[in-house]
Amino acid sequence: MNRTIESLSNATVLITGAAMGMGRMYAQLAVADHAAHVVLWDVNEEQLAAAVTELSGRGSAIHSYVVDVSKLEDIEAAAEKVRHEVGTPDILINNAGIVRGKYFWEHDQRSDIAATMAINTLALMHITREFLPAMIEGGRTSRIVNVASAAGLLANPRMSVYSSSKWAVIGWSDSLRLELVQAGHDHVKVTTFCPSYIKTGMFEGARGPLLTPLMEPAVVTERVWRAMKEGTPILMMPWTVKLSSALRGILPIAAWDVVAGRVFGVYKSMEHFTGRK
Numbered sequence: 001m002n003r004t005i006e007s008l009s010n011a012t013v014l015i016t017g018a019a020m021g022m023g024r025m026y027a028q029l030a031v032a033d034h035a036a037h038v039v040l041w042d043v044n045e046e047q048l049a050a051a052v053t054e055l056s057g058r059g060s061a062i063h064s065y066v067v068d069v070s071k072l073e074d075i076e077a078a079a080e081k082v083r084h085e086v087g088t089p090d091i092l093i094n095n096a097g098i099v100r101g102k103y104f105w106e107h108d109q110r111s112d113i114a115a116t117m118a119i120n121t122l123a124l125m126h127i128t129r130e131f132l133p134a135m136i137e138g139g140r141t142s143r144i145v146n147v148a149s150a151a152g153l154l155a156n157p158r159m160s161v162y163s164s165s166k167w168a169v170i171g172w173s174d175s176l177r178l179e180l181v182q183a184g185h186d187h188v189k190v191t192t193f194c195p196s197y198i199k200t201g202m203f204e205g206a207r208g209p210l211l212t213p214l215m216e217p218a219v220v221t222e223r224v225w226r227a228m229k230e231g232t233p234i235l236m237m238p239w240t241v242k243l244s245s246a247l248r249g250i251l252p253i254a255a256w257d258v259v260a261g262r263v264f265g266v267y268k269s270m271e272h273f274t275g276r277k
Contacts, residue, residue: 003141003187005229007034014039014082014089016069016127017096019047021200025221026093027051031060033225037086041067041078041096061086069096069123070115079130088134091143091228094124099202101273104160113161120165125172135188136180142188143228146173150196150241154248154260158270170194177233189231193224196241197269205274210264212240240264 005011013030017023019042030038038060042048045066052064063086067078082089097120100112107113124146135142151159152166170192177190197203197214208214220237227235236242244264248256261267 003189003231005141005143008091009034009036011035011090012037012039012087013091013093014041014131015093015095016041016067016123018042019044019051021202022198022217022221023093023095024051024054025217026095026225027055029221029225030091031055031058031062035060035091037061037063039082039086039089040064041069043068069127070118072122072126075123075126075130079127083134088138089131089142090135090140091145092128092131092135093145093147093228094127095145095147096123097147097202099162099275101158101162101203101206101270101275103158107161116161116165117168120162121168121172124169128176132188136185139187143231144176144188144190145224145228146190146192148173148192148194150194150236150244153194153236153241153245154266156270157267158273166194174234189233191224191227191232192234193227194234194236194241195220196238201276203273204276205272207265207269207272209240209244209266209269212238212264 013035015023015026018027018040027038027040038055040048040051048064048066052062055062065078065081068074098116100107100116128144146169148169149166151163152170156163173190173192180188180190196212197206197208198217198220199214200217215237223237224235247259251259
């Protein structure tokens, strides 16, 4: 059955990390697509208020919640409020994430390792677990978008913790997709998004590998939005991500290290990383 979403006029969309950057762009796309309700989650109260001001009065009901997605108790409390005040989301965009770019032994146990795994990996599972049973039970055409990364497909120096968080997301997200298919819940589709570097400020200082320039956020969000509506299982951007994944699977380790390190420059892409200040 074709379950491509043609209209969001009766849909509720929930976006994490929605106060700025790509999360805010997803919210703008939801409003532009005439979503009935747009639910914004973010830890930054000031930016969240600014997003609400920008998006209000355009036809969609805007609901905002200050949520620290690194804490399960915050997720549980916010999810209960959403269920009570808005209802079950039809579309869940698990967008919130952080990045740490340094050698593994330089990471702080709590602010780097624990925080990265909590926000980039566990939060997606916890949030999805809060809403998925009702999505399944409701029978409505539903979508879950999990933002992973090309770093979850390829090892890279100075990205050990970040990469591990995204490897976990890819494994979980695509397994969830298969579970829904196997259980016959075809109305809920999962899209796993694996991008290379995007010009959002999160990867400030990073250099794109050969043939892989830093991508424009607006172009990326529009492509993800289309993939979400079509129920695309996995979206890799740009095309070189798929190419590099294929080469990594074919070549011996020593040969791949030469190609990735010396030819494409993947292994040096984070040497001048500073991140968002």
